[in-house]
Amino acid sequence: MANLVSLIRTLLGLLVISLLFIHTQAVYLACFALTIAVIAMDALDGYLARKLNESSKLGAVIDILGDRIVEQIYWVAFLALGWLPLWVPLVVIVRGIIVDGLRAMALEQGFTAFGQSSMQQSKLGGLLVSSNFSRTTYAVAKAAAFAFLILGHTPGFPPTVAANITNVGLISTYVSVAFCVVRGLPVLIEGRRFLTDDTKASPSA
Known part of the structure; x- marks a missing residue:
């Protein structure tokens, strides 16, 4: 069930991105509402995994993949629409590639991104x-x-109102990107141990 929610969330994200290029008020309000649903489902899949005892390494990977797809298609679409500078999606995408590469190497040795067998061993990293x-x-x-x-960017709003709402979105964007980088640093630092061929550590119980 949790994995199904992750899949539906990803498909909804793709639908929103395709609709954003239809620049009408009704479509944009629908995209806003669907985006709220996508966000809510991000929390729902984790809740269901815990509630239904469906937590697994596969589920953790599917959850992260869904997060990556949704996150990156939004940033890239906003770039294509001229709402954001190029560096925003570049930072997020490059960070995601590096972090996911290290997590894939950790997964081969039984470690996951989160949970009891997390690859993060330091308290600060956790x-x-x-x-x-x-x-x-x-x-x-x-x-x-x-x-x-x-x-x-929804058509029909007074210019001042639209500008104020957009500014909130831009501030949230920069906070999000900063958090993205900060959260990636511990993975990079602690993930170095998985780059050596002789690493044979086992995840803690």
């Missing part, structure tokens, strides 16, 4: 990467960026 506070704050910043950028 706090920045896998704590509920860190993940929630990052998710809220991205959610605000996605939702307010769409709402701020």
Whole structure:
């Protein structure tokens, strides 16, 4: 069930991105509402995995893949629409490639990104990467960026109102990107141990 929610969330994200190029008020308001649904489903899949005891390494990978797809298609679409500078999606995409590469190497040795067998061994790394506070704050910043950028560019709003909403979206974007980089650093630092051929560590119980 949790994996199904992740799949539906990803498909909804793709639908929103395709609709954003139809520049009408009705479509944009629908995109805003669907984006809220996509954001809510990001929390729902994790809740279902815990509630239904469906937590697994496969589920963790599917969850991260869904997050990556949704996050990156929004940033790239906003770039294509002229809402954001090029460096925003570049930073997010490059960070994602590096982090996911290290996580893939860790997964081969039984470590996951989150949970009891997390690859993060330091308390600071765990706090920045896998704590509920860190993940929630990052998710809220991205959610605000996605939702307010769409709402701020919705046709029919008075220019001043639209500008104010867009500015909230831009501030949320920069906070989100900063958090993206900060959360990636512990993975980069602690993931170096998986780059050596003689690493045979086992995840803790």
